[in-house]
Amino acid sequence: MKDYHTHHPSPNGGYLCAVTRADWERIASTPGMTPCFGIHPWHAADADPAELAFDLDDWLTRHPHAGVGESGLDASPKHSSTLETQRILLHIHLGAAFRHDRIIHLHGVRAWSELLDILREREHNRTLPRVLLHAWNGPHELAREFLRLGALFSVGLRELSHSAAAERYARIPEGRLFPETDDHPENWARTVALLGLLRNGLTS
Numbered sequence: 001m002k003d004y005h006t007h008h009p010s011p012n013g014g015y016l017c018a019v020t021r022a023d024w025e026r027i028a029s030t031p032g033m034t035p036c037f038g039i040h041p042w043h044a045a046d047a048d049p050a051e052l053a054f055d056l057d058d059w060l061t062r063h064p065h066a067g068v069g070e071s072g073l074d075a076s077p078k079h080s081s082t083l084e085t086q087r088i089l090l091h092i093h094l095g096a097a098f099r100h101d102r103i104i105h106l107h108g109v110r111a112w113s114e115l116l117d118i119l120r121e122r123e124h125n126r127t128l129p130r131v132l133l134h135a136w137n138g139p140h141e142l143a144r145e146f147l148r149l150g151a152l153f154s155v156g157l158r159e160l161s162h163s164a165a166a167e168r169y170a171r172i173p174e175g176r177l178f179p180e181t182d183d184h185p186e187n188w189a190r191t192v193a194l195l196g197l198l199r200n201g202l203t204s
């Protein structure tokens, strides 16, 4: 089992996601990991959209197995002032992921419904890339809508330890929900164990 969303090299392999533009070189040369190029919504204010669009096309062309991310929307009070810029950057990431046929890792805080609308619109226009929703913590009704769009989900120890975890995750089909460590590589073993317990609880 690989780590489906992390910012640190993992002995198990997985998707190593950029946070800032300065990360790309390092993650591209990390052995055993699938690099994902992008700029995290927390750093939207520092990004130049035109430069990001150009760089993404260039780096994805030169790295045919790379993914895109971390991108997404964060409407929490701390980050909501940059939401307009976040949306512009999100569409640049989504467009690049679609054109290059790559998976995109999406972060959503107080924004799952808006993300769903954006992805639905892209499906309608036939410009929807493959999507992974990281740190997924939405209700199952919302998960079902994302599942219809082909989305994958990844969850870490924080999500799996939530009192609503069984309700949120047990009905997501096999092959669509995966473990992640995000910024906590030390949580790997417990994350995999907890996800396994949740799955076994479903089948036993």
Ligand SMILES: [Zn+2]
Residues within 6 Å of the ligand: 005, 006, 007, 017, 070, 134, 182, 183
């Ligand atoms: Zn992350």
